[in-house]
Amino acid sequence: LKFAVLPGDGIGPEVMEVALDVLKNAGEKFGFALDYEHADIGGIAIDNHGVAFPDSTKTVCENSEAILFGSVGGPKWESLPPKEQPERAALLPIRKAFSLYANVRPGLLYPQLTDASPLKKERIPNGIDIVCIRELTGGIYFGQPKSTTTLENGEEQAIDTMVYKTSEIERIAQVAIDTAKARGGSVCSVDKANVLETSVLWRKVVTEYFAKHAPEIKLSHMYVDNAAMQLARDPNQFDVLFTENMFGDILSDEMGVICGSLGMLASASLGAEQNSLGFPFGLYEPSGGTAPDIAGQGIANPCAQILSAALMLRYSFGENEAAAAIEAAVEKAVTGGIRTGDIAFGLESVGTKEMGAAVLANL
Amino acid sequence: LKFAVLPGDGIGPEVMEVALDVLKNAGEKFGFALDYEHADIGGIAIDNHGVAFPDSTKTVCENSEAILFGSVGGPKWESLPPKEQPERAALLPIRKAFSLYANVRPGLLYPQLTDASPLKKERIPNGIDIVCIRELTGGIYFGQPKSTTTLENGEEQAIDTMVYKTSEIERIAQVAIDTAKARGGSVCSVDKANVLETSVLWRKVVTEYFAKHAPEIKLSHMYVDNAAMQLARDPNQFDVLFTENMFGDILSDEMGVICGSLGMLASASLGAEQNSLGFPFGLYEPSGGTAPDIAGQGIANPCAQILSAALMLRYSFGENEAAAAIEAAVEKAVTGGIRTGDIAFGLESVGTKEMGAAVLANL
Ligand SMILES: CC(C)[C@H](C(=O)O)[C@@H](O)C(=O)O
Numbered sequence: 215l216k217f218a219v220l221p222g223d224g225i226g227p228e229v230m231e232v233a234l235d236v237l238k239n240a241g242e243k244f245g246f247a248l249d250y251e252h253a254d255i256g257g258i259a260i261d262n263h264g265v266a267f268p269d270s271t272k273t274v275c276e277n278s279e280a281i282l283f284g285s286v287g288g289p290k291w292e293s294l295p296p297k298e299q300p301e302r303a304a305l306l307p308i309r310k311a312f313s314l315y316a317n318v319r320p321g322l323l324y325p326q327l328t329d330a331s332p333l334k335k336e337r338i339p340n341g342i343d344i345v346c347i348r349e350l351t352g353g354i355y356f357g358q359p360k361s362t363t364t365l366e367n368g369e370e371q372a373i374d375t376m377v378y379k380t381s382e383i384e385r386i387a388q389v390a391i392d393t394a395k396a397r398g399g400s401v402c403s404v405d406k407a408n409v410l411e412t413s414v415l416w417r418k419v420v421t422e423y424f425a426k427h428a429p430e431i432k433l434s435h436m437y438v439d440n441a442a443m444q445l446a447r448d449p450n451q452f453d454v455l456f457t458e459n460m461f462g463d464i465l466s467d468e469m470g471v472i473c474g475s476l477g478m479l480a481s482a483s484l485g486a487e488q489n490s491l492g493f494p495f496g497l498y499e500p501s502g503g504t505a506p507d508i509a510g511q512g513i514a515n516p517c518a519q520i521l522s523a524a525l526m527l528r529y530s531f532g533e534n535e536a537a538a539a540i541e542a543a544v545e546k547a548v549t550g551g552i553r554t555g556d557i558a559f560g561l562e563s564v565g566t567k568e569m570g571a572a573v574l575a576n577l
Numbered sequence: 578l579k580f581a582v583l584p585g586d587g588i589g590p591e592v593m594e595v596a597l598d599v600l601k602n603a604g605e606k607f608g609f610a611l612d613y614e615h616a617d618i619g620g621i622a623i624d625n626h627g628v629a630f631p632d633s634t635k636t637v638c639e640n641s642e643a644i645l646f647g648s649v650g651g652p653k654w655e656s657l658p659p660k661e662q663p664e665r666a667a668l669l670p671i672r673k674a675f676s677l678y679a680n681v682r683p684g685l686l687y688p689q690l691t692d693a694s695p696l697k698k699e700r701i702p703n704g705i706d707i708v709c710i711r712e713l714t715g716g717i718y719f720g721q722p723k724s725t726t727t728l729e730n731g732e733e734q735a736i737d738t739m740v741y742k743t744s745e746i747e748r749i750a751q752v753a754i755d756t757a758k759a760r761g762g763s764v765c766s767v768d769k770a771n772v773l774e775t776s777v778l779w780r781k782v783v784t785e786y787f788a789k790h791a792p793e794i795k796l797s798h799m800y801v802d803n804a805a806m807q808l809a810r811d812p813n814q815f816d817v818l819f820t821e822n823m824f825g826d827i828l829s830d831e832m833g834v835i836c837g838s839l840g841m842l843a844s845a846s847l848g849a850e851q852n853s854l855g856f857p858f859g860l861y862e863p864s865g866g867t868a869p870d871i872a873g874q875g876i877a878n879p880c881a882q883i884l885s886a887a888l889m890l891r892y893s894f895g896e897n898e899a900a901a902a903i904e905a906a907v908e909k910a911v912t913g914g915i916r917t918g919d920i921a922f923g924l925e926s927v928g929t930k931e932m933g934a935a936v937l938a939n940l
């Protein structure tokens with residue numbers, strides 16, 4: 215399995231090492247070999263190459279079937295202007311370069327871990343199990359014009375453009391359908407069709423596409439402000455939460471925090487192109503950040519990185535069995551009581567490597 | 578005090594009646610007389626006049642110093658296209674007609690009512706006390722172009738435009754400053770300056786305006802995705818949460834649900850024009866909706882409507898003492914154990930009128 219390894223900054227390299235160990239071990243069990251190449255991304259790439267997403271890194275990715283990504287950013291680069299900060303300067307260009315249009319984020323909280331959620335236990339007696347599908351290369355992130363001008367009276371005026379077209383909406387609708395089918399679930403499409411033209415089109419295209427291609431899947435619609443409320447009130451009313459880029463940015467992060475620890479949450483960003491194996495090229499990364507406060511201490515939770523590696527096996531390499539085995543091993547380790555500090559809640563907490571070893575032991 | 582009364586649909590008329598009683602009583606105590614006129618808005622206006630915001634209603638508002646608003650919408654009109662539904666069709670035109678650019682929403686949860694919040698008690702041991710300031714007439718809600726076209730290849734493409742200019746940002750920054758000063762608090766300005774031009778301008782103008790006009794007020798900045806997380810994690814880290822229209826729509830509703838019962842939350846939408854008394858013209862409405870499931874049963878919580886009336890006294894009539902007295906009376910009644918069903922939690926629950934009577938008794 216040929217993939218690019220971009221550990222990035224902060225805890226990225228520490229948790230990546232453990233995830234690679236788990237992948238190696240899974241390969242021995244399930245009969246595949248790893249063939250990966252490291253490259254710089256984010257802050258470290260700014261330091262070493264002057265840019266957050268260097269051409270050399272792009273080449274490594276182009277020569278791969280998938281990207282395993284750590285996380286980027288940190289205090290060292292926080293004084294840069296917002297658009298030059300590692301997160302933005304690495305993520306948007308890499309999404310664009312590989313047409314990573316479909317962000318898939320499982321919102322999973324094991325019932326044994328409800329203490330980690332800010333929500334009352336009685337709201338989530340069985341934990342949380344939803345998925346957020348976010349469109350990732352359209353909408354207001356990339357729409358043109360995007361500019362600032364000086365008006366005649368001397369004031370400045372800034373403009374961003376939110377734009378969607380039929381085919382962009384259809385291809386992400388298909389991902390929502392596939393996800394719902396795999397879960398035996400339903401889809402709630404989130405928009406602001408009472409205010410936005412893009413949302414009116416979104417709702418229309420989604421409705422027609424589902425009617426034509428997956429009439430058996432239950433589809434509902436919700437306004438984004440209501441969705442932000444419902445997520446915090448009763449997350450499990452959703453199964454597949456499906457929305458456009460900007461709304462997905464906000465709602466998937468709200469979902470993440472409600473699921474307790476970002477250290478447990480993986481994500482897949484699927485590309486429009488297939489890799490040489492006939493699977494979607496994709497980028498796989500933890501939902502959390504670089505956790506600069508604990509970086510270098512060997513205590514970060516590697517589970518999100520391990521689970522991201524599992525998503526890579528499933529989506530970009532078709533290794534479904536190995537992916538499921540890794541996911542089960544993480545669940546067993548954690549629910550069995552092996553916990554890093556972020557999810558310890560009174561239990562003794564272990565380090566990054568010990569957590570990895572516990573996952574391996576359960577594989 | 579001359580104001581327009583627009584009760585709207587669902588529970589609107591029931592809770593409005595009680596709020597008017599409280600206002601009358603406060604007038605007797607604090608020496609002012611009421612002079613109000615009723616008019617139709619929302620669904621009932623669609624039924625009676627064919628439009629959600631009829632000209633006759635606009636005239637009533639124009640002849641007033643403020644608007645006391647109930648809530649609009651309901652199942653009867655849900656089959657209308659999103660843009661013709663009462664909420665949208667009433668609220669956006671009335672905001673535009675009176676330049677209601679500043680939405681002020683207190684996010685208040687009494688410590689005695691933490692059971693009502695979906696958040697764990699240990700996250701909010703002293704309840705919640707924050708305020709959200711949302712810009713209400715700019716951004717992507719009204720920006721042009723906003724259109725849908727057919728592309729050459731037959732696909733449809735929709736566009737919305739997010740636009741802000743210096744003066745729009747400055748005037749709402751002043752509201753954030755006034756609010757923070759009145760509370761002795763700080764301001765967190767929320768944007769997406771790593772992606773949006775409008776946010777880059779927002780951050781720059783806000784920073785410069787605060788430095789010039791209120792250097793003593795602590796100002797911080799946060800990205801909107803992070804703000805959605807932080808609100809659900811630890812709401813009281815905020816004091817004044819300050820943001821643009823679309824982000825404010827989402828975050829203020831998330832804040833609302835975290836504060837437990839929408840039946841307790843009031844809001845003020847302040848206009849750019851002064852009324853004949855030299856105070857801002859404004860519209861005052863509960864944060865919740867028409868609650869069609871309980872409408873007509875006399876059991877709705879009138880507190881949000883009563884507290885909205887108090888905000889009207891404060892902002893549009895300068896009756897600060899009366900406003901504070903009403904707010905204190907609501908708090909006393911509720912924390913004293915008089916509860917409508919939405920906030921009963923094991924206590925006996927009373928009806929709309931009884932709740933109103935309890936507030937009056939504490940006034
Ligand atoms: C860093 C930023 C550009 C990015 C986004 O908004 O998409 C991040 O918040 C994310 O969600 O991956």
Ligand SMILES: CC(C)[C@H](C(=O)O)[C@@H](O)C(=O)O
Binds near residue numbers: 409439665668669826
């Ligand atoms: C009904 C809708 C147009 C409105 C908005 O989005 O502003 C509502 O959600 C609100 O927040 O008052």
